[in-house]
Amino acid sequence: MLATAERYLVILNTYGIHHRKSDTIEVTIDQLASAWYCTTRNAKMIVRRLIAEEMIEWQAGRGRGNRSHLVLLAERDDVLLACAQEFADRGEYKAAFEWLEQYGQHSPAKEKFVAWLSEHFGYGTEQKAGERETDVLRFPVNRSIVSLDPADLHLSFDAHMIRQLFDRLVQYDTASDKIVPCLAHAWKRNEDATEWTFHLRKGIRFHNGREVVSDDVRFTFERLRASKSHGWLMRELKEIVCEGPRSVRIRLNKPNKIFLRFTGYAAASILPRELVATDEERFWKQPVGSGPFRFVSWTEDRFEMIANTDYHLGRAHLDRVVIAFLPERETMTAALSADWTQQLNSYTLDPRLPQSGWKVVERLCGGCMLLTWNAAKSGPQRSQAFRTAMARIIDRASLVREFGEKRFHPASGFHSENSPALDEADELPGVEERLLAEAHYDGEPLTLATFSNNAHEAEWIQRRCERFGVRVNLNFVRLEEIKDERMHANADCILCNVTMAEDEVCEIENYEQANNFLKAHLPLDVQEWIHQQIDSLLACEDHTARRAYLANIEMRLRLEQHVLFLWHKKISTYVHPDVKGARLNALGWMDFKQIWLNVSASL
Template identity: 45%
Template sequence: MQAVQAERYLTLMQRFAEEAGAGTPVEVTLDELAQALYCTARNAKLVLRRMEEDGWIVWQPGRGRGNRSRIEFRMEREALALDIAKALAGQGSYKQAFALLHRFGGGTPVKERFNEWLTLHFGYRSETGEDARRVDMLRLPIHVPLVTMDPAEVYFAFDAHIIRQLFDRLVAYDAKAGQVVPSLAHAWECSADATAWQFHLRRGVIFHTGHELMADDVVYTLERLRKGRSNSWLLRGVAAVEAAGPRTVKVTLAKPNRIFHRFMCSTAASILPREPLQRDEEAYWRRPSGTGPFMIQAWDEERLVLDAHPGYFNGRAHLDGVVIAIVPSGEGIDSEHCWEQLVLAHDARDQQRDQSWAKLESLLQGCSLMTWNRNKPGPQQSQSFRRAVDLLLDRSLMLRELGENRMYAARSFRPDAHSALRHVRSDAGQAETLLREAGYDGTPFTLYTRRWHERDAKWIQARCAAFGVRMDIRLMEGDECRDLNVLGEADAILYSLVFAEDEVCEIETYEQTGSFLNAHMDPALLAWAKGRIDLAVASETPEQRRFLLEEMEDRLREETQVTFLLHKRSNTTYKPELKGIALSPLGWIDFKDVWVRYGGGTAEQGQASERAEAVR
């Protein structure tokens, strides 16, 4: 109610006292006030009475015919807008807070002041819960909307990260050790020819709904995944899935796959609860539940609130909860701040980074790239044209001019030991020769991308224009990027790939329905690639698999099906009191193991350590 009244007050002040400001009476009629509030004169009187009772205005109604009324606004516009925006943000209504500031804060520093406050609002802090206990919470702003929480439809890294907080897989991949480790399954085995796999489930694994994980849940999940889902590719070689006992699942394959257990590490293979999905799937996805370390407490278009799962089989999270605020793009914290990078013990009086802060940096296993649509008419149908654009894009120049988290020139999906030294060739002279060879007549090609790649897209556009190649940019919004019709309209798509599970993610890039590469590949090339994938997964040694996968990558490069651009890094800077910080392969901070070491300082320092800031 307070926010509604504040919006009415600000509306009237903006309309009738924009120049006079607070403290100066202005003449106005009741009808004019009612018109500004889009209500009747009777309702306008009720609004004025409430504002007067709260001390916001002084209202002097006109006496007699022809006498105008007077209204004096007592509250300063900036202060009120800031207070109400803070209150809305505190309630989780971030979009409403930004909308209010956008409408009433123009021409004032109120938006900048709100951004400063918002920066301190986010981060790690201890709070008093409803039962008066101290709870440790992590508040994080994001500009990336959640597209889906359905593992069978997951495509983007942020979606995958959230899904991994809610769900578990049969097994997990330990990237450091380079091996598959137990998760929901405590043991597994496969036949000598790698066509039959069995997974043995742990006892006592509890879903957020309270029931125990059984083989039927796994069978239901995998059968659901097999049927027309974006990630059905994961089970392309599966002939049958069955329960071989209450806690044993048997998977029979049509062809050998010696890394099928690696496939089961994929986010898409996250295990779902059978009963609630069969009862009402639509209702289930409004508040999905799994076996993961966190469970959903609230979820709407403005925020996602996660509570720690107290019965998590792999150890309860140290955090009590996580609040993820969906902040409108271009609003809120500025581009200098990034939610996955946390600073503990931020004190507003001392905003300089201390030399004692720890720094964690990781080179992402992936790259930014452009994929060319070989399935529609346009200049990109010519390989000479595609090669010309590749040669025009000087990666070294791109790195110097764009900087930030861009690290090395890319000539393949993932970086290697030589990436820092590698120079990817650019040659404007040869590019111009190839454009003539292609018969390029100045027809523009359209590059599709998402908003967070817009800066890279504009650099590419300017670089192409300098050599007479016209390019239009089209930003994909929301889940447009999963619409096959939209993808089919693009001449090229600019995006980034991040591999969570090395070889399996690489295979996914080719096979996933709705993958940009899959949607744009020449059909003959795609059929050839799938044949090579079958050979790779049947290979008896990692070296054989790597050879076949690199052969596929080489052909992508030779045919200029894709233009590899840059490798990027993810980094985190944080106070040493904040423990358990680790970047997942997807480039996000894993929530489960984050904790704070209390003690060892004064009371004032202890209070400061409960404040945090999200920074880049």
């Protein structure tokens, strides 16, 4: 239908006809051929197809060159909507929006399509002819997956997806607050935590059927050590020795009492050695893990995976998960006319319930939004007086009040439990101006880099700074640029969310990851001091003592204004009452493995 429909819409656009049915156009075959950029012979074939599909009636003119009468039978909006739905049914969501943009400007078809998508997405049971019923979760996001390579992990959404496809040696259980077995069923360490031995379960298989063995662990960790993004997880690695197919011994140069947590981090997910080593480029287009879901396809428009029916920790209840990548601007437009809150993840709490009976699932997001100051680049941000002035100018309490208490909580550090409600900034006149003068600020503009989904907050900061004569230029960067060292170097400051999914390890990552934007903006002497603090931390057995080291680092960043902590986010989503097991994890997403559908009810 799409090819014929496009020819029909070209006619409407060429003659400026928007929606009226039964309009008649006087036209020649030559004119149609010109509009369709084809020969007259092909134009006649297209006319016959349009007639066959009952989109037009055709009354041929008598004699060569005489005008014929073309009667329009199909409503413009109906054609637009049907074609957009056909694109969506094929999983080509971006193409659907591009189609509506190209042929349906000022048409209500876009709003109708958005409303239809709200029904298209969600949880449901599907059945194809001759096949059994399958429980399917289909939902939209306005971000794409940047990387599924654990060693190149930078974004929380990517981390969540990696956890669906791959396994780690161990994993963190939030309910018990303990490390529990995963690929490894047992482990031990020597007294000073410089030697760790892991014993793998028997019979755990990658999705291609090959058993997971110790050589996969050795290969993964040695590859990780060479990674610029997550080599820090293997800091002080001395050697890895395979002791048979299911035991691996890891020796470190220095003590690491929480190395067990390191091996449970998403970036330490275990890979099949021969597949990655043979053709790494191909592997990441069709990744093979041992996790609860198997990869099916990954295109510009969607990501699809199915349940690993042989998963060693129990099969997922869902049979299939389809994630649609929608253009961000279209998703924002869609929010005006549809309840996108049916999707699994939302960083805003919309007070409207999609339907009666739906429940709200929410939690305070681990970590916070913050602003870094680039100490390696010349500019006013290198002055502590200037940074102190900016901490007063960017009043978090005012921002929270403007954006809503339900959405944000002011931050004075990484963790919400350590961030009491901030009072309004004191009204001592001229303090900001005095600090700016002390910094010798002369109106030089600052470049603030951030993602487009932070546009509203960045623009608020820009307007706020203008009131005090501080000029801020906004640079909206792509998600994949979060690790781009050129972007880090060119920005005077970066506004970004730092997610703390697993407490100590996540916090250490911000200071140790080689191409982390927060680390990149810290002064070199501060980086070196932090590295020494972390060495001492890793040698500590006591959790309270380790937290004291991290709190000490955070305090220095705050007191010297190297980082401006801004706000904590509340993450929330709505869930249909017949969907069970839906809980938001620390990454802000639901564990797909635990979700199940009440098959006795109709979704």
